[in-house]
Amino acid sequence: MEVLMEFDGLDNVITVKSANVDLGQALPQHVRESVLRITEKYFGELVAAPVYFSREGPLFRCAVNLQIGSFKMISAGGLGTDCYQAFNVAIEKAAKQLRRKKRAVRDNRARRPSRTTIPFADARP
Template structure:
């Protein structure tokens, strides 16, 4: 994907595996819903004993989808936040799909085929 995916943190050492895990998760979700990722940002902060993760994703033609989660494990916080953003994308995709009208030409062909058979 040619979109920009940024992974940042405030006062948290992310290492090498967590940013890679975040990028792969964003790319997987982006490929599943709409397919054209415009921009994505993942931000980790530390709040006491737990981590807070915010995931912002924008697909082409949609508004920014945001998921936020807090957990004692940074990976779990990211996965939960990503699932929240993915749920918003799934709902948006369903909304767009259900908004389309019925194609009369295909509908008539199907009905004619059912009557003939």
């Protein structure tokens, strides 16, 4: 019961939709838990996360779009024999993009010189 109460305010942020696919009740909850876990791990500023399921012949396709803070939207897709497998492939691709983006932001901050440092050439003896 507690888990469902956590997601009451997130229905507008993490939307789970489908075209001609019955999602049931457990899949949207699994999607919300996974998206929250991934976004909190790397940035934690989730603005919007639409997740969309559809059929492609005998397979299922999942498209995950994550809008985090002021970054460009991260998009990932996955195919699988069932919805869970397709979602897991897509969320792993999105997580990889988030890891790379966090590493790039962290490395960029480390390269910026501090305002209090004096360049070696201008240092006085």
